[in-house]
Amino acid sequence: MKFYDVLASLIHDMKNSLSMVIHTLDEITADPLSGYDQPARITALQNEAKRLNNNLIELLTLYNIENERISPAIEDVDVANFLAEVMAENRSSAETNHINLTVECDPDLFGYFDENLIRNVLNNLVGNGIRYTRDRLLVTAAQEEGYLVFRVEDNGSGYPERMLTAHSPEGGYGDLAEGRTKLGLYFATMIAEMHRNGEQRGFIRLENGHGLSGGCFSIWLP
Incomplete structure (x- = not known):
């Protein structure tokens, strides 16, 4: 997958999001009280x-990776505090969508x-999990097999079989028209592989x- 492929697909995804935002704002502007009567509209706008915002962060990060303008700033990180900060950033969105977000x-x-990456x-x-879970999201971190493993799990319908067997650049990403989920896999894979320790390198x-009963996405860091 080349950067221009990523760019084209992200632009398509952002266009859809902007269209939804503009349409909803037009409806609220036409009837200002509807935003208060139907809080789900406001929640949808926030989502x-x-x-x-996440698309733009991905786009800039992938551009910098593609042009070798970024390298991981590896630091000693208190993982529990780090996850607490991540949860705080996503707690409001989870609550407004009636999702039970927990961390272990x-x-x-x-x-x-690299904390930022x-x-x-x-x-x-977590953002994707909020969209696809039924009502639970579990974020965990632990040492396993010489790796630090972060997992995000949900109790939705799980990943389709084709995604379970094609989740790396080497495995292929299929039709880009399938959209953002595969680009998210590409993004996570690139970030994971930037983390190396001797012969080991990260993977997803x-x-x-x-x-939980649904999908589980894990990122393994050496």
Whole structure:
């Protein structure tokens, strides 16, 4: 996947979000009280605004990666505090969508990674999880097999089989018309692979029914 492919697909996705925002704002402007009578409209606007912001962050990050203008700033990170900050950023959106967002992490867990890059990945995963889960999202972090593993799990319908077998640049991303989900996989893969320790490098993994009944997206950092 080349950067111009990513750009074209992200522009398409952002255009759809903007169209939805403009249409909803036009309706609220025509009847200002409708925004108060139907809070779901305001929630939808907030969700689309966050999606647009995440799209732009992804776009800029992928551009910098493509042009070798970015390298990970690996630091010693208090993982529990880091996840608490990520949860705080997403708590309001989860609550307005009636999603139970929880986190599990050993308070003494530390890791070595780029906070900003991994934060962007997790924010995207939680944002997508809010859209596709039924009513629960679980974010966890733990040491496993010599890696620091972040997981975002939901109790939705899970990932389709084709995504479980094609979730890396080497595995292919299929038709870009399928949209943002595959671009999110590409973005997460690029960020994971930028984290290296000797011969080890980061990777992502998709599965269904890990802890909750739906999809589980994990990012493994050496």
